[in-house]
Amino acid sequence: MHNTLLKRFLNSCSDNRKSKTCTELSRSFENLKWCWCIVVVVTLTLCGAVAEAQQPAGKVPRLGFLAFGSPSGGSSSLEEFRKALGELGYVEGLNIAIEYKWAEGRQERLSGLANDLARSKVDIIMASGMSAVLAAKNATKTIPIVFAGAADPVAWGLVASLAQPGGNVTGLSELAGRELEGKRLELLKAAFPKISRVAVVLDSTGRVDPSPIQTAARALGLTLLLSDETATPDQFRSAFATMIRENSHALYAPQTPINVRHRNLIVELATKHRMPAMYGSSEFVEAGGLMSYGAHFSDLFRRAAVYVDKILKGTKPANLPVEQPKKFEFIISVHAAKKIGAVIRPEVLARADRIIK
Numbered sequence: 001m002h003n004t005l006l007k008r009f010l011n012s013c014s015d016n017r018k019s020k021t022c023t024e025l026s027r028s029f030e031n032l033k034w035c036w037c038i039v040v041v042v043t044l045t046l047c048g049a050v051a052e053a054q055q056p057a058g059k060v061p062r063l064g065f066l067a068f069g070s071p072s073g074g075s076s077s078l079e080e081f082r083k084a085l086g087e088l089g090y091v092e093g094l095n096i097a098i099e100y101k102w103a104e105g106r107q108e109r110l111s112g113l114a115n116d117l118a119r120s121k122v123d124i125i126m127a128s129g130m131s132a133v134l135a136a137k138n139a140t141k142t143i144p145i146v147f148a149g150a151a152d153p154v155a156w157g158l159v160a161s162l163a164q165p166g167g168n169v170t171g172l173s174e175l176a177g178r179e180l181e182g183k184r185l186e187l188l189k190a191a192f193p194k195i196s197r198v199a200v201v202l203d204s205t206g207r208v209d210p211s212p213i214q215t216a217a218r219a220l221g222l223t224l225l226l227s228d229e230t231a232t233p234d235q236f237r238s239a240f241a242t243m244i245r246e247n248s249h250a251l252y253a254p255q256t257p258i259n260v261r262h263r264n265l266i267v268e269l270a271t272k273h274r275m276p277a278m279y280g281s282s283e284f285v286e287a288g289g290l291m292s293y294g295a296h297f298s299d300l301f302r303r304a305a306v307y308v309d310k311i312l313k314g315t316k317p318a319n320l321p322v323e324q325p326k327k328f329e330f331i332i333s334v335h336a337a338k339k340i341g342a343v344i345r346p347e348v349l350a351r352a353d354r355i356i357k
Helices: 002-058 075-087 107-119 130-139 178-191 210-219 233-245 257-261 263-272 282-286 297-312 334-339
Strands: 062-067 097-102 124-128 145-151 169-174 197-200 223-226 250-253 277-279 291-295 328-333 354-356
Touching (some): 075 297, 124 130, 178 277, 210 223, 233 263, 263 277, 263 282, 282 291
Parallel strands (some): 124 145, 197 250, 250 277
């Protein structure tokens, strides 16, 4: 009897252990199943996120760069644009492709180059200057266009307004009008107080409205002598001959496509005739000219890269307000002043952002 009871007790203990073990195993299995479910969900989520992040890499965005000038003429601004793109995570040749179209100073080429970019269906066109952006706008109404350095984009019909551009065009404008022209003439007058007659070089594109220049000149007591429209080297030489004949004391050359194209000749003629000159952009001073005042183009190009980034990420150009320059640059070349036998007053030199010696 004792043996029977002992066996029953031992069997009962064995059953209890088995039951406990089975329960623990069952619980472990259930926990394992939940762990695997969590692993699967997390894995799928991560894979989805990675796939989403890698989608742009599957289709490398293509940027078309359109400019009136040549690679050498716009190298510094373009380099700043590339640097800014790099800071935003874009590496040319890796996750962004750039197709360059340079008109080499030939106005008639811009339309064809812009059409080439439109036909190749680039994702964005980056247009440098008014002539380039007008050509791009005429070439496409759908491809987003970002411009840098276009003066008065509303007046030229590029955008409906600065705050709400509408359409497919937006970017960074160059300040235009009496304020900027007045500043250039004021600096010229400050550097050479005795001048009273200033010749203005107008080119055949008709892109310069002389009214703001004339208004600014009257406020400074200056008489303007407007040249005939110029386009060829011979016409520029003829215009300068007329300026000398009419006793011009100084020169103002606005930044226009034709003037920029012939900047070396304009600077050469101004130096030859020993005329103090104010230019509309730093490109003229870099070519040997005396002084320039205008928007800091390298800064405009850096900020244009931000527009490109936003558009590639889905923002419509119509919803990106046009911005105006935040930085301006007054440059004086002391070397050029020596060539024409002029001495720049110390108080004017003190106002310069950059002095070329």
